[in-house]
Amino acid sequence: MSTSAKVPAPDPLDFLAVDASLSTEEADIRDAVRAFAERELLPDVADWFEAGTLPNPRELAKQVGELGLFGMHLTGYGCAGTSAVAYGLACRELEAVDSGLRSFVSVQGSLAMAAIHRYGSEEQKTEWLPRLAAGDAIGCFGLTEPDSGSDPGSMRTRARRDGTDWVLDGTKMWITNGSVADVAVVWATTDEGVRGFAVPTDTPGFGANVIHRKLSLRASITAELVLDGVRLPETARLPLAEGLGAPLSCLNEARYGIVWGVAGAARACYAAARDYALTREQFGGPIAGFQLTQRKLADMVVDVNQASLTALHLGRLKDAGACHHNQVSFGKLANVAAAQRVAAAARSVHGANGITLEYPVLRHMLNLETVATYEGTEEIHALSVGQAVTGISAFR
Template sequence: MTNTEPNTEPNTAKPSFDKHDPLAVDALLSEEELAVRDTVRRFCADNVAPHIADWFDRAELPGARDLAKQMGGLGLLGMHLDGYGCAGTSAVAYGLACLELEACDSGIRSLVSVQGSLAMFAIHRYGSEEQKREWLPRMAAGDAIGCFGLTEPDHGSDPGSMRTTARRDGADWILDGRKMWITNGSIADVAVVWARTDDGVRGFVVPTGSPGFSAPLMHRKMSLRASVTSELVLDGVRLPASAMLPGAAGLGAPLSCLNEARYGIVWGSVGAGRSALEAALDYAGTRVQFGRPIAGFQLTQAKLADMTLEIHKALLLALHLGRMKDAGTLRHEQVSFGKLNNVREALDVCRTARTVLGANGISLEYPVIRHMNNLESVLTYEGTVEMHTLVLGQAMTGIPAFRG
């Protein structure tokens, strides 16, 4: 029987398959978004990539303040915020920047995320006009570094049980407590610190030069080694009444800041996974065993295909959430969806890429083990796998299960 149906396929030449963009996602991005992405990619290639393995090996981020100033000059710090010297870009543009930063290293993206999505966002959303004018322009330029103090030694997933306190003493506040795992802490000029008061959880803008404030560096990390991670110690830190964030009352305020940071992680984790995938693809094409490149073996091709599927599905998810955020419709449960999926899949991609590289996969001559170790931290900060799973579980069932 002859098929008489007309051929509805457009008679146009299809573009060639791009192994670096197999789903042609670039076609979904605006010229401005592509320009932001390419600018950040070049910055990382020129200023970070040549040094990052050595920094990771030495567990240092030398010249962190100079690096922040360079990023400020590019408009990367608080780039998705409006006014006060901030670039005011779209959420998608910010996400693409996070992707490229983390394709270089998670610690570099963390510096930018904590500065913009935690410390600056808290001041921008909840601060007084005086606080905004004092800190945001300098932070946007990289002239002042910020950190965000919520997690404590005994309270991570349950910040509502924090022990850090702020008590009234006349017109002043007195802060006492400790915070842990604080990115940028030892180089920060200002810390946004959350404390328990008689009126509930409140946020405070704390200049790090305040008497009683210290931020000892944390050592012996096997992850995020090219990142400044600190403890914050507040021992009778006296602050004026104007130090309190007037718009932040209750635990919802710091959690909203975490949601901003989680959004950046949705994109950034894709960058780490993409870097590992590209390293595996390049290596497989040049590593010869049994007289042929290992890319020609079926098991290796299966790994490369599976890694490609997961990374580019994660990219589509990040882009979808970014478009929703720009439209003002993105919910926190959807951010949990993205963070849970994308970090988990990126980590699995890194582990698979490590097997493609064999013994070389554990060498810092390649980026794979560095990304893999970093993502072990990204998997649990800004909400563990368990917490984001339960957020989705509650959204699906209507039943909160956080307390067993």
């Protein structure tokens, strides 16, 4: 059947028109976060990456809080209560600038705030969530330890009762926002199993040491937390957090944000490679006209759009209350690998220029090495999917 209507050519930056299915509210949030990220963050992020720091984190927290991005998918206590898709779009636009900036937001919202929101007492929620949502306070999440990464059940940090108090001892490692946080959600083993605590960071015995000499996620603050006889009242314990499932459920929220975030990093690398290929001339013409370059760009656009589709589909499932944690593992496994392929190909298109901070591709490529590790390594998520399709656990 013929038709006179002409179908428009695909948009090179949204080849499968993924964003065409967004609601007006979702598109408005996307546009607002993209405008903020490109105006306030993109001009300086290469310098921050080179310096290996995130300067003025409290000023940034206030800006993010005013935009309503901290804990935006949570309800009440000053949180915006947006959809999961809207939160994912915010993660995508932040990570299109830099993974460290998305981590700054998602650690606060999907880990620290989500833990207090889901497992905290009413008093803890009232004390911390409005301040964290507004960016008046910064939070971090202490689960990983120097000898306990993929196996958090082997953590050595311990909380023991002493009268009506708890005393915490141990060390946490690779903690985003750790040295600038006002509250740390810390997980520890007790005689009753794993428990969570909302620890004010000015409590005696609490210390944070900034981790330097990173070659990835440099526009981010990463710290070691040291708990040396940290005495807390019973009111600091998250009363509904019982067992390892509590922190793992928070990690699943963060992984969901990563599924979207790396789609943004991939998009940024592909867009940079396309622009470069169209303007870089060799042998009398733009390198975009060479077959090998076009193949690289074609592979990139496939990965970018498939990653975007995966993120959007998981977001719709999540908003419908039908997203299983194994499906989030599928998303992190697939999308991080896709983003790494795109970043590597984009760097090769840029040639020698690809190793400089004048272009974003190697910065994203290095950041993705961290993203592939935190919130569950590639191997862990592959085994999670493997267990889901076989019914057999390979972990124990």
